[in-house]
Amino acid sequence: MSYLPLLPKTHGLLYGGDYNPEQWPKSVWKQDMKLMRAAGVNLVSIGIFSWAKLQPNEKTYTFDWLDEVMDLLAANGIHADLATATASPPAWMSRYPDLGAMDANGVVCTHGSRQHYSPSSPTYRKFAAALVRKLAARYRKHPALAAWHINNEYGCHVAECHSPASTTAFRSWLKTRYGTLDALNDAWGTAFWSQYYHDWNDVLTPRKTATFPNPAQSLDFRRFSSDALLDLCKMERDILRKATPTMPITTNFMGFFKPLDYQAWAKEIDFTCWDSYPDPLETGAGVLYAARGHDLTRSLKPGRPFVLMEQVTSHVNWRQVNGTKPPGLMRLQSLQAVARGSDGVLFFQWRQSVRGAEKFHGAMVQHAPPTQSRVFREVCELGAELKKLAPVTGSLVRSRVAIVIDWAAWWALELPSKPTDLRYEDAIHQFHRYFYKRNLAVDFVAPGADLQAYAVVVAPQLYLLTKEDAKNLDAFVRGGGTLLTNFFSGIVDEKEQIIAGGYPAHLRKTLGLWVEEWFPLAEKETRKVRIGKNKLQGRTWSEVIHPEGAEVLATFGDGPVRDLPAITRHARGKGQALYLATRLDDNDLAEWMDDLLAPFDLRPPLTAPSGVEVAVREKGEERFLFLLNHRDKPAQLNLAEHNGIDLLTGQPVSAKLVLPPLGVAVVALKNQRGV
Numbered sequence: 001m002s003y004l005p006l007l008p009k010t011h012g013l014l015y016g017g018d019y020n021p022e023q024w025p026k027s028v029w030k031q032d033m034k035l036m037r038a039a040g041v042n043l044v045s046i047g048i049f050s051w052a053k054l055q056p057n058e059k060t061y062t063f064d065w066l067d068e069v070m071d072l073l074a075a076n077g078i079h080a081d082l083a084t085a086t087a088s089p090p091a092w093m094s095r096y097p098d099l100g101a102m103d104a105n106g107v108v109c110t111h112g113s114r115q116h117y118s119p120s121s122p123t124y125r126k127f128a129a130a131l132v133r134k135l136a137a138r139y140r141k142h143p144a145l146a147a148w149h150i151n152n153e154y155g156c157h158v159a160e161c162h163s164p165a166s167t168t169a170f171r172s173w174l175k176t177r178y179g180t181l182d183a184l185n186d187a188w189g190t191a192f193w194s195q196y197y198h199d200w201n202d203v204l205t206p207r208k209t210a211t212f213p214n215p216a217q218s219l220d221f222r223r224f225s226s227d228a229l230l231d232l233c234k235m236e237r238d239i240l241r242k243a244t245p246t247m248p249i250t251t252n253f254m255g256f257f258k259p260l261d262y263q264a265w266a267k268e269i270d271f272t273c274w275d276s277y278p279d280p281l282e283t284g285a286g287v288l289y290a291a292r293g294h295d296l297t298r299s300l301k302p303g304r305p306f307v308l309m310e311q312v313t314s315h316v317n318w319r320q321v322n323g324t325k326p327p328g329l330m331r332l333q334s335l336q337a338v339a340r341g342s343d344g345v346l347f348f349q350w351r352q353s354v355r356g357a358e359k360f361h362g363a364m365v366q367h368a369p370p371t372q373s374r375v376f377r378e379v380c381e382l383g384a385e386l387k388k389l390a391p392v393t394g395s396l397v398r399s400r401v402a403i404v405i406d407w408a409a410w411w412a413l414e415l416p417s418k419p420t421d422l423r424y425e426d427a428i429h430q431f432h433r434y435f436y437k438r439n440l441a442v443d444f445v446a447p448g449a450d451l452q453a454y455a456v457v458v459a460p461q462l463y464l465l466t467k468e469d470a471k472n473l474d475a476f477v478r479g480g481g482t483l484l485t486n487f488f489s490g491i492v493d494e495k496e497q498i499i500a501g502g503y504p505a506h507l508r509k510t511l512g513l514w515v516e517e518w519f520p521l522a523e524k525e526t527r528k529v530r531i532g533k534n535k536l537q538g539r540t541w542s543e544v545i546h547p548e549g550a551e552v553l554a555t556f557g558d559g560p561v562r563d564l565p566a567i568t569r570h571a572r573g574k575g576q577a578l579y580l581a582t583r584l585d586d587n588d589l590a591e592w593m594d595d596l597l598a599p600f601d602l603r604p605p606l607t608a609p610s611g612v613e614v615a616v617r618e619k620g621e622e623r624f625l626f627l628l629n630h631r632d633k634p635a636q637l638n639l640a641e642h643n644g645i646d647l648l649t650g651q652p653v654s655a656k657l658v659l660p661p662l663g664v665a666v667v668a669l670k671n672q673r674g675v
C-alpha cells in the first residue's frame with residue numbers, strides 16, 4: 001500500500017522550523033542555507049511575522065526580499081510552509097480605529113507587540129484578504145512552496161473582543177442562530193434579573209458586569225468568538241484554495257486551548273499541527289502534557305498524521321523560570337511526537353533572535369557559534385535520525401479507547417455560579433493519564449462522533465450535552481460499547497438550560513438511574529467508597545442516586561450519602577454504561593478501571609517498566625514499535641516476541657533491550673502481526 005506524504009511535494013518526515021530571515025542581513029541567509037542543509041532541514045515556516053516588511057503602507061507591497069528567500073530555499077532543496085503573514089498587522093493599520101481588539105473593560109490593544117487586531121475589524125479583514133491574494137498569486141507556482149500556513153496560533157493572545165465591530169458581529173451571529181429576539185430571550189432566559197431585550201441594539205457582548213453575567217450569553221459569546229476567528233481562517237483558506245486547489249493548508253493549534261473549538265476548526269483545514277512546549281523543569285507533567293496534546297491534534301483529523309509545528313530545542317523565554325532541556329531531551333520529545341502520529345518535527349525558531357521580545361528563546365541555531373553549540377549538534381543528529389525514520393511516514397496510530405471532549409461542555413462547565421468549582425481539563429487529563437500510563441493508545445472524540453471503532457469510550461464531566469449527542473452515546477452502548485461517564489454530566493442542553501425532572505436527563509435511560517440532589521465536598525473533604533471488600537476514597541462530589549435498572553457496584557461509606565450508590569453499571573442492549581458519582585484519586589481510579597477493562601483485552605503493545613512509553617504506528621501490514629525511556633535511569637525491555645530492525649541503529653533489535661536514560665528505539669517489526 002502506498003501513502004502520500006501529508007505534503008505531496010515532500011519526502012519522508014518533515015524537519016525544520018519557523019524561519020524569520022527578515023530579522024537578519026542577507027549575508028546571514030546564505031549561511032542559514034548551509035546550516036539548514038547540514039541539519040537535514042527540509043521544511044521551514046516562513047513569513048509568519050512579515051506583514052510590516054511585505055506591506056510598508058496601504059498601497060505598496062515589497063515582495064522582492066521574500067522572492068529572494070523563496071528562491072534560495074528552492075535552490076537548496078528546502079520546502080516552504082509559506083505563512084500568510086496576517087498574524088501581526090503593521091503599525092500603519094492602527095490608524096484605523098476599528099483595528100485594535102477591546103477587552104471586557106473597554107481597553108483597546110495597540111500595536112507594538114503582536115496579534116492586537118480585533119477578529120471582527122473590517123479593516124483587518126480587508127487588508128488581510130488583500131495580502132493573502134497577493135501572496136497566493138505571487139507564490140502559487142513557486143517550486144519551494146509545499147504548504148500554506150494561515151496566520152499563527154489564532155487566539156493565543158486575543159481570543160475575545162468587545163469592540164463596537166465585534167458587538168455588531170456578535171448581534172448578527174445571534175440573528176443567524178436565533179432568528180428572532182423572542183427566541184434569543186427564550187434561549188438566554190432573560191426573564192431572570194430583568195435582562196429582557198426589546199431591541200437588538202441593546203444586546204452586548206458580556207462586558208464588565210456587576211456580578212455573574214448571563215451564562216447563556218457568555219456561552220454564546222464563546223461560540224461566537226471561536227467562530228469569528230475561524231471565519232478569518234476560512235476567508236484566507238478560500239483565497240488560497242482558489243489559487244492553489246491542491247496545496248495543503250494548515251494553521252497551528254495549541255493543544256487543549258479552551259477558546260477555540262478545534263473540532264470545528266480541524267474540519268476546515270487539510271492537516272492539523274500544534275505547538276508543544278512542555279516545561280523541562282517539570283518532566284513528569286511535561287511528558288503527559290505533550291502526549292495528550294499529540295493525541296488530541298492527531299484525533300482532530302482522523303486517518304491522517306499530524307505535524308509538530310513548533311517546539312523549542314532548549315528553553316523558552318515566557319515562564320517565570322525558563323529551564324533548559326538537558327542533552328537528549330529534545331530528541332526524546334521529538335520522537336515522542338512521531339511515536340504518537342506526527343509526520344514532522346519543527347521548531348520555533350530556526351535562528352535565535354538578538355533583538356526583540358524573544359531573544360532569550362532557544363532556537364535550532366543558538367547565539368553560540370553553530371560549530372561549538374551542543375544544541376546545534378543535537379539538531380543535526382536529530383535531522384539525520386529523522387531521515388532514517390522515513391519509512392514511518394504516513395503510518396497511523398490505532399486506538400480502541402476514546403475520551404470524549406466537547407468545547408461547548410468545557411465552556412459551559414467553567415462558567416461561574418455552579419455547585420462547585422469543576423475544571424474540565426482535570427477530568428479529561430485524569431482519564432488520559434490512566435491510559436497513557438498503561439501504554440494504551442487513546443483518541444479524543446466529539447460526543448457526536450462515529451464511535452464504532454472503539455470498545456470503550458470515557459465521557460467525563462459532560463455537563464452540557466445535546467439530545468442528539470446523548471442519542472449517539474446511547475447508540476454506542478446499545479451497539480455493544482462500554483461507556484463511562486461521571487457526575488455533573490448531561491445537566492444542561494445547548495442553551496445552558498437545565499433539563500429538570502431528574503438528572504442527567506438525556507442520559508437517564510442509558511445509565512439506568514436518576515440523580516435527585518448533590519452534596520459537593522469541601523476541598524479537603526473525602527467520602528469512603530465501598531466496593532466489594534475494597535475501600536476507595538471519593539473527593540469533590542457526592543450525590544443521591546436512584547437506580548432505575550443500574551446495578552450498584554459501590555456505595556458511599558459515610559456522610560449524608562452513606563449507603564447510597566457511588567459507582568453503577570447499567571447493562572443496556574449489547575453494551576454497558578458505567579457511572580462514577582464521585583472523583584477517585586489516580587490510584588483508586590486505576591485499580592477500579594483495571595478491573596473494569598480486564599475483559600476487553602486492551603493490552604499494551606509491550607509490557608514495559610513505568611516511565612517507558614510504548615506506542616505503535618501502522619501502515620498496511622507494516623508496524624513500527626516506538627520505545628521511549630523518559631526515566632533518568634536505564635530501562636530493560638523484553639523484546640523476545642518483537643523481532644525487528646531498530647530503524648535508528650539499522651541493527652536487529654535484541655531480545656533483551658536496554659534503553660539508556662532518555663533513550664529511544666523505533667523497531668520496524670518483522671513479524672508484522674506479532675504485536
Ligand code: GAL
Pocket residue numbers: 152153156275277310316317348358361
Ligand atoms: C508560540 C508562537 C511563536 C513563538 C513561540 C515561543 O506560541 O507561535 O511565534 O512566540 O510561541 O515559544
